[in-house]
Every structure is written in structure tokens, then in C-alpha cells.
Amino acid sequence: MKFVFFGTPEFATIILEKLIASGYTPSVVVCSPDEPVGRNKIITSPPVKRLIVNSKWPIEIFQPATKAELLAISHKLSSIQPDLAIIAAYGKILPKEILDIPCFGFINIHPSLLPKYRGPSPIQAAILNGDEETGVTIMKVDEEMDHGKIISNLPPAPRFAGRAGKTQISKLDTYESLSQKLAVLGASLLIKIIPGYISGEIKPVEQDHDKATYTKIIKKENGKIDWNKSAAKIERMTRAYYPWPTAWTHIKLKIQNSKIKTTSQNSKLLKILEAEILNEDDHKIGEVFLTKNNLIAVKCGEKSLIIKKLQLEGGKVLTAKEFLNGHRGFIGSVLNN
Numbered sequence: 347m348k349f350v351f352f353g354t355p356e357f358a359t360i361i362l363e364k365l366i367a368s369g370y371t372p373s374v375v376v377c378s379p380d381e382p383v384g385r386n387k388i389i390t391s392p393p394v395k396r397l398i399v400n401s402k403w404p405i406e407i408f409q410p411a412t413k414a415e416l417l418a419i420s421h422k423l424s425s426i427q428p429d430l431a432i433i434a435a436y437g438k439i440l441p442k443e444i445l446d447i448p449c450f451g452f453i454n455i456h457p458s459l460l461p462k463y464r465g466p467s468p469i470q471a472a473i474l475n476g477d478e479e480t481g482v483t484i485m486k487v488d489e490e491m492d493h494g495k496i497i498s499n500l501p502p503a504p505r506f507a508g509r510a511g512k513t514q515i516s517k518l519d520t521y522e523s524l525s526q527k528l529a530v531l532g533a534s535l536l537i538k539i540i541p542g543y544i545s546g547e548i549k550p551v552e553q554d555h556d557k558a559t560y561t562k563i564i565k566k567e568n569g570k571i572d573w574n575k576s577a578a579k580i581e582r583m584t585r586a587y588y589p590w591p592t593a594w595t596h597i598k599l600k601i602q603n604s605k606i607k608t609t610s611q612n613s614k615l616l617k618i619l620e621a622e623i624l625n626e627d628d629h630k631i632g633e634v635f636l637t638k639n640n641l642i643a644v645k646c647g648e649k650s651l652i653i654k655k656l657q658l659e660g661g662k663v664l665t666a667k668e669f670l671n672g673h674r675g676f677i678g679s680v681l682n683n
Contacts, residue, residue, distance in 0.1 A: 349431060395409070445489065521587065521589070630645060632681040641653075
């Protein structure tokens with residue numbers, strides 16, 4: 347079977363690796379372009395490209411940045427005459443000219459139980475909403491976002507049993523850990539259903555579009571903490587937005603100038619990387635205090651939040667104790683929204 351693979355982030359690398367290990371090697375991989383990353387804006391290849399280059403696999407890579415550039419490679423994709431195309435977190439809506447190239451169409455590994463959580467951030471949404479269960483859906487791709495017919499999660503024929511792509515969400519799961527679990531689950535599910543889909547034994551079925559819910563693109567400002575929210579909601583933010591954009595707040599640090607003997611305040615962004623809910627309400631909202639066990643906590647709209655790991659803008663990741671050693675004035679301060 348000849349196929350092409352569309353995918354960019356770590357989620358896609360896990361699926362691509364497992365496909366190749368199972369004997370499914372794509373003729374071509376399409377991923378996002380190299381981009382500047384970090385404070386120094388170092389041009390960095392996306393994870394899928396790095397995997398292929400580091401593994402020295404003889405797979406041609408295309409990195410179109412625009413729809414026009416994508417259409418420009420359509421002749422190359424057509425010349426391969428692929429039976430199938432597989433998408434795993436590619437991040438772009440594909441035009442009909444591209445979708446029509448493979449004879450069995452495009453199938454997508456989407457990390458939610460469709461029609462719930464269509465769109466770009468289903469994993470974050472599941473954690474933020476406190477869901478106990480999520481999963482992976484294998485679906486045919488059409489011109490609308492996550493709208494196509496479902497191939498997986500159907501009543502399985504005996505030969506293709508085990509196609510239900512569900513998993514529990516742990517109370518410790520972050521976006522990073524849950525994404526990895528769902529990628530492994532999705533790869534396993536995909537490998538099981540490809541033969542039945544190609545042979546016609548598995549018949550895709552229409553989604554219940556009336557039950558569709560939608561997610562949005564995550565931006566840095568989504569991670570800003572509103573301390574009026576409950577500790578439970580903020581704790582879920584710390585997990586849903588890890589490792590990016592993280593849950594964050596601002597703190598004011600005192601800056602001493604020994605030469606002119608003055609003290610000023612400097613506001614800095616503080617990332618809350620790991621937290622735990624505390625049943626404590628005897629402080630004003632946003633107030634930082636020490637618990638009876640000398641742990642750092644912040645009063646929220648409902649209950650409080652123990653801060654376990656944090657990172658000051660431009661600094662290292664620290665435990666709360668390490669942070670407190672250098673910032674004792676943090677206790678007693680009030681964090682503003």
C-alpha cells in the first residue's frame with residue numbers, strides 16, 4: 347500500500363514511528379515549515395522532520411507554508427498515486443484538490459471521541475473540563491473541520507475487534523502525558539483498522555452532527571490565571587496548558603539599588619507548573635500564604651492551591667521551597683488577576 351503522511355508535532359511522530367515499525371512506510375511526509383523557536387529565535391525543524399532526518403529514513407519531506415504552496419506540490423503527490431493519506435495533527439484544512447488525490451481518501455487520527463471536541467485543542471479541553479475519559483477517533487477527512495465519517499468506534503467485526511479508542515484521564519495527566527497516551531492508542535487503532543478499511547469490510551458512518559462541540563486555538567493569554575476561579579479549575583489549567591503556554595500569573599518583585607539606596611518593584615510573569623488543591627478558605631483571594639506544613643499556597647475563589655513547581659520568567663524551574671529561599675517576600679503578597 348502506498349500512502350502519504352501529513353503531521354507535524356510530537357503526537358504525529360509517535361504515530362509515524364509505530365506505522366513504520368508495523369511495515370507502513372510513507373512515500374512522502376508533509377509537515378509544517380521550520381520556524382524560529384525560543385528567546386533567541388533559533389530556526390528549528392518540527393518534530394516529524396527531525397524524526398525522519400535523525401532516523402535517516404529515505405522519505406521525501408515537503409513543508410508548504412501556505413495553501414498556494416500546498417497546491418504547488420499536488421502534482422508530486424498525484425505522481426505517487428497513493429492509495430491512502432493519513433493525517434495526525436497536521437494543523438491545516440486541506441483543499442479538495444489535495445483530498446481527491448488518494449483513491450481511498452484521507453483519514454485522520456483525532457484525539458477525542460468525535461463529535462465531541464472538534465477543532466485544534468481537544469486534549470486541553472478534556473482536561474480543562476474535568477473529563478474522566480477521552481479517546482481517539484479515526485475518521486475520513488472532508489472539507490470541513492473534523493466533520494467526516496467515523497471509521498473507528500463502530501461495532502467491530504470479529505476480525506477487527508478492539509477498535510474502540512478510549513482511555514481514562516488520570517488526575518495527574520498533563521497535555522503532554524495525555525497527548526502521548528492518545529498518540530500510542532491512535533497508532534494502535536489505526537494499524538488495526540487499515541486492512542478492514544481498505545478491503546471495504548469497515549464501513550465509515552456519519553457523525554451525529556447535532557452533538558458536535560468545538561475547541562479553539564490555544565494562545566498564550568489562555569494561560570493567565572484568574573484567582574477568582576476555583577482551585578479545581580486553576581489546577582486543571584496547570585495540567586491542560588503544560589508545557590505550553592502554562593498557567594501563569596504576575597508577581598511584583600522588590601529590586602534593591604545599593605548605589606542610590608532605593609527600592610523599586612518589578613512585575614514578572616510567574617509560571618505555575620505543578621499544583622494541588624487545598625481545602626483552605628481563611629484568606630483573601632489571591633493571597634499567598636504558608637500552610638501548616640510550610641507549603642506555599644494561594645487562596646482561590648473556592649479553596650486554595652498548593653504550588654509545587656514554578657518558574658519565574660527567564661529563570662529555572664524550581665520547587666516551591668527553592669523559589670521561597672530567594673523570594674521570601676512572596677509570602678503575604680496578593681496576586682492580581
